[in-house]
Amino acid sequence: MVKETQLRITLKEEEQPDILVFKSALKLDIDKSDITGVKILRKSIDARKPKIFFNYKVAVYIKEPVPKNSEYTFNYKDVSKAKPIHIIGFGPAGMYAALRCIELGFKPIVLERGKNVQDRRRDLKAINQDHFVNEDSNYCFGEGGAGTYSDGKLYTRSLKRGDVRRIFENLVFHGATNQILVDAHPHIGTNKLPKVVQNIRETILNYGGEIHFETRVVDFTIKNNKIQAIQLQNGNEMMANRVIMATGHSARDIYYLLHKKEIALKAKSFAMGVRVEHPQHIIDRIQYHCSGERHELLPAASYGLVQQVNERGVYSFCMCPGGFIVPAATANGEVVVNGMSPSKRNNLYANSGIVVEINAEQDLRKYEQFGVLKGLEYQKNLEKLAFTAGGRSQVAPAQRLTDFVEGRLSNTLNDTSYQPGLNSAPLHSLLPKLIGSRLRKGFEAFGQKMKGYYTEEANIVGVESRTSSPVNIPRKDNLEHIEIEGLFPCGEGGGYAGGIVSAAMDGERCAEAAVVGL
Ligand code: FAD
Structure with a gap:
């Protein structure tokens, strides 16, 4: 049998081993020896008064084993020969769009103007020490986007926009600590984020997706209001009929480009x-x-x-x-x-x-x-x-x-x-x-x-000044741009997210929308 209950633990009690088992037995009026395990579902701090408590929501397993596996599975498929979806930007929105494409059986081709997390570090050092900003590789641009060298706070108010738990489970699957699944205000930390981002990259590559770093998108070819191709800064062109644009709120050149091409913005x-x-x-x-x-x-x-x-x-x-x-x-x-x-x-x-x-x-x-x-x-x-x-x-x-x-x-x-x-x-x-x-x-x-x-x-x-986007790239109910077929504005740059988790959820939603009818 499994029973859920709430426990209030003082700072002094928190230091004691097995306190959760002891308190659960007391609260549920059962024998301590019948408890096979206590799983923490939620943990928060109540510091409203001088006497501070930890509030726990726990699942108490009584005479039955505590399950180890998470209820979430990520069913990644080999997509090396599948139809492509082009994704511009490898921040949280682009990363989660790519992962979701793989689950859905499509090949993500990611184009990212910045460098991978390791090489990006050198550019951060240059900003801090030499005051030089590399306009393609900085605290906002590069692998993992603006979320990599951040606090990695995972709190979101956008609970209705998607499955927050799925995003967290995926972060844990890629190396974040289990703690984020229980903390009321979870965070990962800038020292741990690069590894998680790198693991996500490896999943995408291992299953046949492509990621092109140091590859800035500078233009689109649009015919009869349909996206046809993407132009890259290196002069190359990629044919593309489904493009998820997850370039973040700092990619001002993208806003200028869309404006110049008279593509609707707000x-x-x-x-x-x-x-x-x-x-x-x-x-x-x-x-x-x-x-x-x-x-x-x-x-x-x-x-x-x-x-x-x-x-x-x-x-x-x-x-x-x-x-x-x-x-x-x-x-x-x-x-x-x-x-x-x-x-x-x-x-x-x-x-x-x-x-x-x-x-x-x-x-x-x-x-x-x-x-x-x-x-x-x-x-x-x-x-x-x-x-x-x-x-x-x-x-x-x-x-x-x-x-x-x-x-x-x-x-x-x-x-x-x-x-x-x-x-x-x-x-x-x-x-x-x-x-x-x-x-x-x-x-x-x-x-x-x-x-x-x-x-x-x-x-x-x-x-x-970069709290959220001052521009919205409008889209229809099917998440496609209101005028351009095949273009899916996504994440914070489109005006559809405000943080790592909401951007990730929007990435997943855009991937689901982009594959329809392919
Ligand atoms: P971004 O993360 O901005 O990613 C966009 C990507 O697109 C970038 O990698 C960029 O290089 C790429 N790109 C742009 N233009 C082009 C182009 N033309 N061609 C190819 N690639 C392009 N949020 C939280 O929830 N918690 C936090 O603790 C937190 N801390 C933060 C700390 C810092 C220092 C910063 C800067 C932001 C922080 N944020 C935090 C905000 C959070 O990082 C963003 O909300 C989130 O990253 C947005 O995700 P996104 O994928 O939509 O865009």
Whole structure:
């Protein structure tokens, strides 16, 4: 017999071996010796009060063995001679589209402008140390896409868009730890992600798919509103009648190309702001109600904050406990920041994007001349501004949090995890009012919600501009572009995802749609 139950375990109890068996027996009023195993289904931390609990949802196996195998199977087939589906981009959307094609018996041919994970590292080093951005290989472009050198947070609100569990099981199948199947807020970590991505690559190649790195798509041939071929930067052409376009939200050349070819696009609301960085111990003390170090069983604390300011949401985005701020620009002449963390989240800093909702209809009137690309131009301008304010390198403009809110230049800045370095700049006056004044009010409100958050020990760093796509590539119910037959806009770049898991789910859905009628 199997019974599910909820357990609340204190920090002290958590240290005891067999505590889950002991507590399960007590809760279910059964003999401990009848329990053959306890499987954790869900684990979360309840730190709302000073006495902290771990909440467990468990399956208790009574007089029967605990099954080892997962209910998920991935039935990959040899597709070396199957009909092709072309996939542009090898981020989460492209990777999962390719895997799903293989399950469905079609051959994915992936075209990725960036390098494989190993070679990509050198380009990341060049950004951090030499301030040089390789425009095809950086924190956003390359094998695994923007999700590889990230925090690998797997939390998603898009539960209705697909089978989240299937995505997680597939990550575990490719080397992620089982822990992601039970944690309420799972994450993988930037040190573990490259191996998972590499394993996914090997599955695709082993089953007969193709992956072409350092292969940028620069044009499409379209006849009678049907996709016919893909042109590559190296001058080659590939005939293609089903193309999944999963190029992510930073591939601006793709938006420009589609616009030039008069292929329908739409302006989309998005969000921009700054990244705030606190010493991790400050966040730990606030969230865990402690005065010294956090308990060794507790992970680096995170937070999620939201405040409505003058009819726009101001909210935390991609919070990275125990992490690093990274330079996420995709071109020289711009500064963009984002965050990543190792699996142990054991760095000394907690960083998070704090962004303001930008309404494409109401907030970008001065950019109307750019039509559907107005949000993209606005985003680009802010990134150029950050580049200039930082000192025209990957050094980012920054200010102490309190100086930003109180409107004065910082004489000195706090230490930071951001490798290229920080330059003190008056972000309070440089940021457009639309963003700057809302951020200032937002930070004040956050200081009320989390006592100790509003502190001169925190820096804000500019700019956090790549939260989601400012452009939507419209598609029909069958996921094909509304005008172009055979073209399937996919993932974050199409405006259909906001994170690793939702992009992966959209990749699977696009693969299922693209093979129909082939
Ligand atoms: P992308 O991952 O952007 O992939 C697009 C791919 O297409 C890229 O590899 C690019 O090189 C390729 N490409 C672009 N143009 C072309 C072309 N013309 N020809 C060929 N290839 C092309 N999300 C989370 O859920 N959790 C996190 O913890 C998290 N942390 C992040 C940290 C950082 C530093 C960054 C930058 C992002 C983070 N994100 C996180 C966001 C997440 O990575 C993205 O939402 C996700 O990767 C989007 O997936 P995608 O496949 O749609 O696009």
